[in-house]
Amino acid sequence: MSQTTQRVLTLLSLLQQRPVWTGPELAERLGVTTRCIRRDVERLRSLGYPVSATHGSGGGYQLGRGRELPPLLLDDEEAVAVAVSLRWAAGGTVAGASEAALRILAKLDQVMPPRLRSEVRAISDSTETLVGAAVEVDGEVLIRLARACRDQVRIRFAYAARGTEIAQRYAEPVRLVATGRRWYLLAWDLDREDWRTFRLDRMSEVEPTTWRFVAREHPDPAAYVQRSVSQAPYRWQARVRVHAPAETVRELVSPSTGEVSVIDDGSCRLEAGADDLEWLALHLTRLDLPLEVEEPVELREVMVRTGTRMRALAGGERPEPPA
Incomplete structure (x- = not known):
């Protein structure tokens, strides 16, 4: 690896550690001039990293979010943690996540140094997982609900409650709760005017609306779901x-x-x-x-x-x- 490439990777690592760095701070940490920092920032931008620069008091270089996912820089501990997590995710409860986890793991395993690959294999070989009667949920439903919770928009969906026919529901979603076996949604049921928990595997035709809502004072999601399911x-x-x-x-x-x-x-x-x-x-x-x-x-x-x-x-x- 060339000296320039190593320096650019170190610069990227620094930008990931803090929200804002000034040019002189980065130059001092890397032992180069501020002009060299500007050139290295341009190299990162050409690779797809959205590095913004602001002038004046409180300004500096900041790593932002782009429209595409650029290459990730992981240290040894982070790479091992990601690989182990992906191995466990391959047996998860979200439909489609297992296949995605295996694809990512294959890519990571291809570029991982042998010493790190052996650490991941050692952890995997020495760990046993008790697989319970987990219920798989639709990954797209999970993503839509997570976005609706984040954006505070009302949702419509079909729900098959136990022992009843499928009915249309209209709710204000608050939080997703995972118990290990199942996923639940805590939401304000607009038709019943009360808090309800919904099992994600019983939800279908989930559609966020354009109607935003102001968050209500709500019970603790984990405690409420625990009482509901137990x-x-x-x-x-x-x-x-x-x-x-x-x-x-x-x-x-x-x-x-x-x-x-x-x-x-x-x-x-x-x-x-x-x-x-x-x-x-x-x-x-x-x-x-x-x-x-x-x-x-x-x-x-x-x-x-x-x-x-x-x-x-x-x-x-x-x-x-x-x-």
């Missing part, structure tokens, strides 16, 4: 006091399964929903922690019956059939 959709909502620190219970309970809140240093409250109380009783038993069912009463009765059956089975007895 409690609201189910027939039964349970409140259980667990005699263990909240941090301990959060390690055992997925955010999409239940919401954990602190009571004191030694106890917390777990709120969860279920259509089947026997399933919920078994889930609570698996925590292997002392707890008290606050509500519903039906859950206490199910846990008593389940315990009786378990003791009978453990002793070789034939359990009584459920009433």
Whole structure:
């Protein structure tokens, strides 16, 4: 690599580190004249990097955003991080992202030095990923919703709620929330005049409108989605006091399964929903922690019956059939 090329790459790296650099600052860092800096800036512009220059107090050189994506400059740590992230993205939940990630990874692998390629391979070979029942979403839907949230424009879409027919919805989108298995949208439902969460895999025909809106005061998106997916959709909502620190219970309970809140240093409250109380009783038993069912009463009765059956089975007895 020539001295000029190395200097231009170093200049690009500096421009990426700070919003604005003055000519004398760059010249001092690179050990050249300000005239040389001007020539190197022109070289970057010819490569597609939009470097702007302003005069006067507070002025200087600034790396902006162009109409096309120019070549990226990555140091060793950044290159390894990008490659590892792309390998994981290849098994993601966004339709089309896996193929795109593999294409980019192939390009990066082609130009990556052998020492960095071996680091990426070592991380990949020593890592196992537990693949759950993730639901894939349309990448175009994800992009449209992200833009609508950013630009604060209302959206129209078709939605297939559980157990109902597809219906047209009109909403003000606020934030996208990913749980690991699914993507959700927090939005103000204009027809129902209330906050709602929408699963992206159940959305179709998503169309941003030209109607902009002023952002409303909204609940915390992550907390609201957690409550919605762990409690609201189910027939039964349970409140259980667990005699263990909240941090301990959060390690055992997925955010999409239940919401954990602190009571004191030694106890917390777990709120969860279920259509089947026997399933919920078994889930609570698996925590292997002392707890008290606050509500519903039906859950206490199910846990008593389940315990009786378990003791009978453990002793070789034939359990009584459920009433």
